Amino acid sequence: MRDQIEEARFKAFEASFDKSRAFWEGKAAENPFWYVSSFGPYAHRNLGEFWQSGHSIWQTLKEASKYHPRRSDVVVEIGCGVGRLTRMISPEVGWVSSFDISEKMLELARMHRLSNVTFYRAEGDSLLPLADATADLVLAYCVFHHLPSIQAFERYVKEMLRVVRPGGMVAFTLTPRDWRVFLEPLLRLRRLVKETLLVSGGPSGLYRREWIGIRPQKRTVMRLLPEGERKAVMHGDNWLFVARRHSAAHEATGCEVREKVHFI
Secondary structure, eight states, X not given: OHHHHHHHHHHHHHHHHHHHHHHHHHHHHHOHHHHHOTTSOSSSOOHHHHHHHHHHHHHHHHHXXXXXXXXXXXXXXXOOTTTTTHHHHGGGSSEEEEEXXXXXXXXXXXXXXXXXXXXXXXXXXXXXXXXXXXXXXXXXXXXXXXXXXXXXXXXXXXXXXXXXXXXXXXXEEEOOOOGGXXXXXXXXXXXXXXXXXXXXXXXXXXXXXXXXXXXXXXXXXXXXXXSSEEEEEEETTEEEEEEEOOOTTOOOOOEEEEEEOOOO
């Protein structure tokens, strides 16, 4: 019976992952820059401003997380999209391994021709072929809130902790859980009606689970992170979670810090 349950869960995960890949491949073909950053206009996007925002985000991420890149560092980036952050990270470190679910997004990212970056098409929630304990920073910016389930998120965090070296850092953002979670069915229906009846030539599929994703509680997320140097930073509309992996010999005590910082 247990084997049957596990098989059913695996098949459900495969189905949700296939749906997510199909969704994001479609969005990469439709309007990749807007679906990477929906803060700008859907049509006639100022791409200079789009790429410059990568610099601003990277600077603020470093300040908030207290990450100080070194030329010898290895960075793993989850959900790189078209490479907006990748091209900012690359000059400051030794090597970057960047993952994305969409091959079309990766095609655009590879056009930057970054000599110290390897781009991988993500397969499920795995960071293979990366070896254990090899990264100085594992980063997922504005990615995890699009995941199809809490279980997929938990597996990604385990993978982040697998590939980060002792003393290294994991950092990721999530959208806070608020009152809209309880109205989600109505909000999704409202968006579906709006897209179907009222709006043409704009973004589509914003009622889909692949876009809406998950909103885990902060305490649930903190329990997944190693005790010791960990914090949840509130910035704008999102949480930034940061943790360091300690060596087995390090006698760490639980520590949680909340700070305020403005992200662009």
